[in-house]
Amino acid sequence: MTIETSTIETKDDNKQTSSVVVEMQHLKKSFGDKEVLLDINLVMNKGENLVILGKSGTGKSVLIKCIVGLMEIDDGKLLLFGQDISELKAKELTELHRKIGFLFQSGALYDSMTVRENLEFPLRRQVTKVSKKEMDELVKEALENVGLSDTIDMTPSELSGGMRKRLGLARTLILKPEIMLYDEPSTGLDPITSKEISNLILEVQKKYHTSSIIITHDRECAKLTANRIIVIKDGVCAAEGSYAELVKSEDPWVRSFFE
Numbered sequence: 001m002t003i004e005t006s007t008i009e010t011k012d013d014n015k016q017t018s019s020v021v022v023e024m025q026h027l028k029k030s031f032g033d034k035e036v037l038l039d040i041n042l043v044m045n046k047g048e049n050l051v052i053l054g055k056s057g058t059g060k061s062v063l064i065k066c067i068v069g070l071m072e073i074d075d076g077k078l079l080l081f082g083q084d085i086s087e088l089k090a091k092e093l094t095e096l097h098r099k100i101g102f103l104f105q106s107g108a109l110y111d112s113m114t115v116r117e118n119l120e121f122p123l124r125r126q127v128t129k130v131s132k133k134e135m136d137e138l139v140k141e142a143l144e145n146v147g148l149s150d151t152i153d154m155t156p157s158e159l160s161g162g163m164r165k166r167l168g169l170a171r172t173l174i175l176k177p178e179i180m181l182y183d184e185p186s187t188g189l190d191p192i193t194s195k196e197i198s199n200l201i202l203e204v205q206k207k208y209h210t211s212s213i214i215i216t217h218d219r220e221c222a223k224l225t226a227n228r229i230i231v232i233k234d235g236v237c238a239a240e241g242s243y244a245e246l247v248k249s250e251d252p253w254v255r256s257f258f259e
Protein backbone atom coordinates (compact mmCIF):
# COMPACT_ATOMS: atom_id res chain seq x y z
CA MET A 1 0.00 0.00 0.00
CA THR A 2 2.79 2.41 0.98
CA ILE A 3 4.76 1.48 -2.12
CA GLU A 4 1.73 2.00 -4.36
CA THR A 5 1.08 5.45 -2.95
CA SER A 6 4.67 6.57 -3.43
CA THR A 7 4.68 5.26 -7.00
CA ILE A 8 1.64 7.35 -7.81
CA GLU A 9 3.23 10.45 -6.27
CA THR A 10 6.37 10.01 -8.38
CA LYS A 11 4.24 9.72 -11.52
CA ASP A 12 2.46 12.96 -10.68
CA ASP A 13 5.80 14.73 -10.22
CA ASN A 14 7.00 13.50 -13.59
CA LYS A 15 3.84 14.70 -15.19
CA GLN A 16 4.26 18.19 -13.76
CA THR A 17 7.76 18.55 -15.20
CA SER A 18 6.66 17.41 -18.66
CA SER A 19 4.77 20.01 -20.67
CA VAL A 20 3.51 17.65 -23.39
CA VAL A 21 0.34 15.82 -22.33
CA VAL A 22 -0.61 14.12 -25.60
CA GLU A 23 1.73 13.14 -28.40
CA MET A 24 1.01 11.21 -31.60
CA GLN A 25 3.80 9.88 -33.81
CA HIS A 26 2.92 8.43 -37.22
CA LEU A 27 -0.43 7.33 -35.86
CA LYS A 28 -2.54 5.17 -38.17
CA LYS A 29 -6.13 3.98 -37.96
CA SER A 30 -8.15 2.10 -40.58
CA PHE A 31 -11.49 0.31 -40.66
CA GLY A 32 -11.13 -2.65 -43.01
CA ASP A 33 -9.98 -1.22 -46.35
CA LYS A 34 -10.88 2.29 -45.33
CA GLU A 35 -7.78 4.19 -44.21
CA VAL A 36 -8.94 7.06 -42.03
CA LEU A 37 -5.86 8.35 -40.18
CA LEU A 38 -2.72 7.77 -42.28
CA ASP A 39 0.15 9.55 -40.54
CA ILE A 40 -0.89 11.82 -37.69
CA ASN A 41 1.88 13.67 -35.86
CA LEU A 42 0.89 16.13 -33.17
CA VAL A 43 1.63 17.32 -29.67
CA MET A 44 -0.66 18.94 -27.15
CA ASN A 45 0.99 21.02 -24.44
CA LYS A 46 -0.18 21.31 -20.86
CA GLY A 47 -2.80 23.99 -20.37
CA GLU A 48 -3.33 24.46 -24.09
CA ASN A 49 -6.59 24.63 -26.05
CA LEU A 50 -5.92 22.80 -29.29
CA VAL A 51 -8.64 23.06 -31.94
CA ILE A 52 -8.91 20.40 -34.64
CA LEU A 53 -10.61 21.31 -37.89
CA GLY A 54 -11.40 19.09 -40.85
CA LYS A 55 -14.25 18.23 -43.18
CA SER A 56 -16.87 15.75 -42.04
CA GLY A 57 -15.65 12.15 -42.10
CA THR A 58 -11.92 13.00 -41.92
CA GLY A 59 -11.44 11.09 -38.66
CA LYS A 60 -11.59 13.82 -36.01
CA SER A 61 -13.86 11.81 -33.72
CA VAL A 62 -11.78 8.69 -34.37
CA LEU A 63 -8.68 10.62 -33.30
CA ILE A 64 -10.10 11.59 -29.93
CA LYS A 65 -11.64 8.16 -29.40
CA CYS A 66 -8.08 6.78 -29.69
CA ILE A 67 -6.90 9.20 -26.99
CA VAL A 68 -9.67 8.29 -24.58
CA GLY A 69 -9.23 4.53 -25.22
CA LEU A 70 -12.53 3.87 -26.99
CA MET A 71 -10.56 2.77 -30.07
CA GLU A 72 -7.15 1.14 -30.49
CA ILE A 73 -4.57 2.58 -32.86
CA ASP A 74 -3.28 0.33 -35.68
CA ASP A 75 0.25 1.68 -35.90
CA GLY A 76 2.51 4.51 -34.72
CA LYS A 77 2.79 5.77 -31.18
CA LEU A 78 0.40 7.44 -28.77
CA LEU A 79 1.88 8.98 -25.63
CA LEU A 80 -0.34 10.18 -22.78
CA PHE A 81 1.33 12.27 -20.07
CA GLY A 82 4.69 11.28 -21.60
CA GLN A 83 3.97 7.54 -21.39
CA ASP A 84 3.81 5.32 -24.47
CA ILE A 85 0.45 3.56 -24.05
CA SER A 86 1.72 0.38 -25.76
CA GLU A 87 4.15 -0.10 -22.87
CA LEU A 88 1.53 0.18 -20.13
CA LYS A 89 -0.34 -2.56 -18.32
CA ALA A 90 -4.11 -2.47 -18.61
CA LYS A 91 -4.45 -1.12 -15.06
CA GLU A 92 -1.94 1.68 -15.66
CA LEU A 93 -3.71 2.66 -18.86
CA THR A 94 -7.07 2.75 -17.07
CA GLU A 95 -5.50 5.10 -14.52
CA LEU A 96 -4.35 7.45 -17.28
CA HIS A 97 -7.73 7.32 -19.00
CA ARG A 98 -9.35 8.43 -15.74
CA LYS A 99 -7.54 11.76 -16.10
CA ILE A 100 -9.23 12.35 -19.45
CA GLY A 101 -12.72 13.79 -19.76
CA PHE A 102 -14.73 13.39 -22.95
CA LEU A 103 -17.70 15.54 -23.87
CA PHE A 104 -19.61 13.44 -26.39
CA GLN A 105 -21.46 15.02 -29.29
CA SER A 106 -24.69 13.80 -27.69
CA GLY A 107 -23.79 14.78 -24.12
CA ALA A 108 -24.55 11.18 -23.02
CA LEU A 109 -27.06 12.14 -20.34
CA TYR A 110 -29.54 9.83 -18.66
CA ASP A 111 -33.05 11.14 -19.20
CA SER A 112 -34.57 8.94 -16.51
CA MET A 113 -32.33 10.51 -13.84
CA THR A 114 -32.50 14.00 -12.38
CA VAL A 115 -29.74 16.54 -12.99
CA ARG A 116 -28.35 15.76 -9.52
CA GLU A 117 -28.34 12.00 -10.20
CA ASN A 118 -26.65 12.54 -13.57
CA LEU A 119 -23.84 14.36 -11.78
CA GLU A 120 -23.61 11.85 -8.93
CA PHE A 121 -23.36 8.96 -11.37
CA PRO A 122 -19.66 9.42 -12.38
CA LEU A 123 -18.74 10.07 -8.73
CA ARG A 124 -20.31 6.77 -7.61
CA ARG A 125 -18.35 4.87 -10.27
CA GLN A 126 -15.01 6.18 -8.99
CA VAL A 127 -12.60 3.85 -7.22
CA THR A 128 -12.22 6.21 -4.26
CA LYS A 129 -15.51 6.50 -2.42
CA VAL A 130 -16.94 9.96 -1.98
CA SER A 131 -18.97 10.84 1.12
CA LYS A 132 -22.53 12.18 0.80
CA LYS A 133 -21.35 15.62 2.00
CA GLU A 134 -18.49 15.73 -0.52
CA MET A 135 -20.83 14.57 -3.25
CA ASP A 136 -23.32 17.36 -2.47
CA GLU A 137 -20.52 19.92 -2.56
CA LEU A 138 -19.07 18.62 -5.84
CA VAL A 139 -22.52 18.58 -7.47
CA LYS A 140 -23.17 22.13 -6.25
CA GLU A 141 -19.82 23.38 -7.57
CA ALA A 142 -20.28 21.58 -10.90
CA LEU A 143 -23.69 23.20 -11.42
CA GLU A 144 -22.40 26.64 -10.43
CA ASN A 145 -19.55 26.27 -12.94
CA VAL A 146 -22.00 25.90 -15.81
CA GLY A 147 -24.74 28.19 -14.48
CA LEU A 148 -27.32 25.44 -13.86
CA SER A 149 -27.78 25.59 -10.08
CA ASP A 150 -31.57 26.03 -10.38
CA THR A 151 -32.05 22.82 -12.39
CA ILE A 152 -30.79 20.32 -9.79
CA ASP A 153 -34.13 18.49 -9.40
CA MET A 154 -35.17 18.65 -13.06
CA THR A 155 -34.59 15.91 -15.66
CA PRO A 156 -32.43 16.53 -18.75
CA SER A 157 -35.52 16.33 -21.00
CA GLU A 158 -36.83 19.50 -19.34
CA LEU A 159 -33.67 21.42 -20.36
CA SER A 160 -32.88 23.28 -23.59
CA GLY A 161 -30.19 22.04 -26.00
CA GLY A 162 -27.66 24.52 -24.64
CA MET A 163 -28.42 23.58 -21.03
CA ARG A 164 -28.07 19.88 -21.84
CA LYS A 165 -24.70 20.58 -23.37
CA ARG A 166 -23.65 22.48 -20.23
CA LEU A 167 -24.91 19.63 -18.04
CA GLY A 168 -22.87 17.17 -20.13
CA LEU A 169 -19.85 19.37 -19.52
CA ALA A 170 -20.53 19.58 -15.76
CA ARG A 171 -20.83 15.79 -15.64
CA THR A 172 -17.42 15.40 -17.25
CA LEU A 173 -15.76 18.15 -15.21
CA ILE A 174 -16.96 16.79 -11.88
CA LEU A 175 -14.12 14.25 -12.02
CA LYS A 176 -11.59 17.11 -12.50
CA PRO A 177 -9.94 15.75 -15.66
CA GLU A 178 -6.50 17.01 -16.64
CA ILE A 179 -7.32 16.62 -20.32
CA MET A 180 -10.70 17.54 -21.80
CA LEU A 181 -11.82 16.36 -25.22
CA TYR A 182 -14.72 18.27 -26.74
CA ASP A 183 -16.32 16.68 -29.81
CA GLU A 184 -18.29 19.34 -31.71
CA PRO A 185 -19.40 21.16 -28.55
CA SER A 186 -21.52 23.74 -30.37
CA THR A 187 -23.16 21.58 -33.03
CA GLY A 188 -26.91 22.07 -33.11
CA LEU A 189 -26.82 25.19 -30.95
CA ASP A 190 -27.74 28.75 -31.96
CA PRO A 191 -24.89 31.31 -32.20
CA ILE A 192 -25.52 32.85 -28.77
CA THR A 193 -25.62 29.49 -26.99
CA SER A 194 -22.54 28.39 -28.95
CA LYS A 195 -20.71 31.43 -27.68
CA GLU A 196 -21.69 30.54 -24.10
CA ILE A 197 -20.18 27.08 -24.60
CA SER A 198 -16.98 28.60 -26.01
CA ASN A 199 -16.74 30.88 -22.99
CA LEU A 200 -17.24 27.91 -20.67
CA ILE A 201 -14.40 26.10 -22.44
CA LEU A 202 -12.19 29.12 -21.72
CA GLU A 203 -13.33 29.25 -18.08
CA VAL A 204 -12.51 25.57 -17.64
CA GLN A 205 -9.02 26.18 -19.04
CA LYS A 206 -8.45 29.09 -16.67
CA LYS A 207 -9.99 27.62 -13.53
CA TYR A 208 -8.66 24.06 -13.72
CA HIS A 209 -5.59 24.54 -15.99
CA THR A 210 -7.05 21.82 -18.19
CA SER A 211 -5.46 20.89 -21.50
CA SER A 212 -8.15 20.53 -24.14
CA ILE A 213 -8.74 19.28 -27.64
CA ILE A 214 -11.74 20.91 -29.24
CA ILE A 215 -13.17 19.51 -32.46
CA THR A 216 -15.39 22.02 -34.12
CA HIS A 217 -16.91 23.19 -37.39
CA ASP A 218 -17.72 26.49 -35.75
CA ARG A 219 -15.36 29.23 -36.89
CA GLU A 220 -16.31 31.47 -33.96
CA CYS A 221 -15.68 28.69 -31.46
CA ALA A 222 -12.22 28.10 -33.00
CA LYS A 223 -11.46 31.82 -32.92
CA LEU A 224 -12.53 32.22 -29.30
CA THR A 225 -11.04 29.10 -27.77
CA ALA A 226 -7.94 28.08 -29.77
CA ASN A 227 -4.39 28.66 -28.64
CA ARG A 228 -3.43 26.62 -31.68
CA ILE A 229 -5.30 25.00 -34.57
CA ILE A 230 -4.54 21.84 -36.54
CA VAL A 231 -6.32 21.11 -39.81
CA ILE A 232 -6.68 17.46 -40.82
CA LYS A 233 -6.95 16.49 -44.49
CA ASP A 234 -6.61 13.08 -46.16
CA GLY A 235 -5.49 11.45 -42.92
CA VAL A 236 -2.62 13.81 -42.09
CA CYS A 237 -2.18 17.14 -40.28
CA ALA A 238 -2.24 19.45 -43.30
CA ALA A 239 -1.86 22.80 -41.55
CA GLU A 240 -1.08 24.16 -38.13
CA GLY A 241 -1.01 27.62 -36.58
CA SER A 242 -2.91 30.21 -34.61
CA TYR A 243 -6.30 31.43 -35.83
CA ALA A 244 -4.70 34.66 -37.06
CA GLU A 245 -2.05 32.71 -38.99
CA LEU A 246 -4.42 30.24 -40.63
CA VAL A 247 -6.90 32.93 -41.69
CA LYS A 248 -4.07 34.40 -43.77
CA SER A 249 -2.85 31.01 -45.07
CA GLU A 250 -1.51 30.93 -48.63
CA ASP A 251 -3.48 27.73 -49.15
CA PRO A 252 -7.04 28.57 -50.30
CA TRP A 253 -8.24 25.22 -48.98
CA VAL A 254 -7.07 26.12 -45.44
CA ARG A 255 -8.55 29.61 -45.74
CA SER A 256 -11.89 28.09 -46.78
CA PHE A 257 -12.45 26.97 -43.17
CA PHE A 258 -12.52 30.59 -42.07
CA GLU A 259 -14.72 32.12 -44.81
Ligand SMILES: Nc1ncnc2c1ncn2[C@@H]1O[C@H](COP(=O)(O)OP(=O)(O)O)[C@@H](O)[C@H]1O
Pocket residue numbers: 031036054055056057058059060061062063
Ligand atom coordinates in the same frame (compact mmCIF):
# COMPACT_ATOMS: atom_id res chain seq x y z
N1 LIG B 1 -16.48 2.18 -35.53
C1 LIG B 1 -16.28 2.41 -36.85
N2 LIG B 1 -16.31 1.42 -37.75
C2 LIG B 1 -16.11 1.64 -39.05
N3 LIG B 1 -15.85 2.86 -39.58
C3 LIG B 1 -15.81 3.90 -38.75
C4 LIG B 1 -16.01 3.74 -37.33
N4 LIG B 1 -15.90 4.94 -36.74
C5 LIG B 1 -15.64 5.81 -37.75
N5 LIG B 1 -15.58 5.19 -38.93
C6 LIG B 1 -15.31 5.84 -40.22
O1 LIG B 1 -14.16 6.64 -40.09
C7 LIG B 1 -14.31 7.86 -40.82
C8 LIG B 1 -14.06 9.05 -39.91
O2 LIG B 1 -15.09 9.15 -38.96
P1 LIG B 1 -15.17 10.28 -37.87
O3 LIG B 1 -13.95 10.30 -37.06
O4 LIG B 1 -16.45 10.09 -37.16
O5 LIG B 1 -15.24 11.60 -38.78
P2 LIG B 1 -15.36 13.12 -38.29
O6 LIG B 1 -14.11 13.80 -38.75
O7 LIG B 1 -16.56 13.66 -39.01
O8 LIG B 1 -15.51 13.11 -36.82
C9 LIG B 1 -15.70 7.83 -41.42
O9 LIG B 1 -15.61 7.44 -42.75
C10 LIG B 1 -16.43 6.79 -40.61
O10 LIG B 1 -17.39 6.16 -41.37
Ligand SMILES: [Mg+2]
Pocket residue numbers: 060061062183
Ligand atom coordinates in the same frame (compact mmCIF):
# COMPACT_ATOMS: atom_id res chain seq x y z
MG1 LIG C 1 -17.09 13.62 -35.57
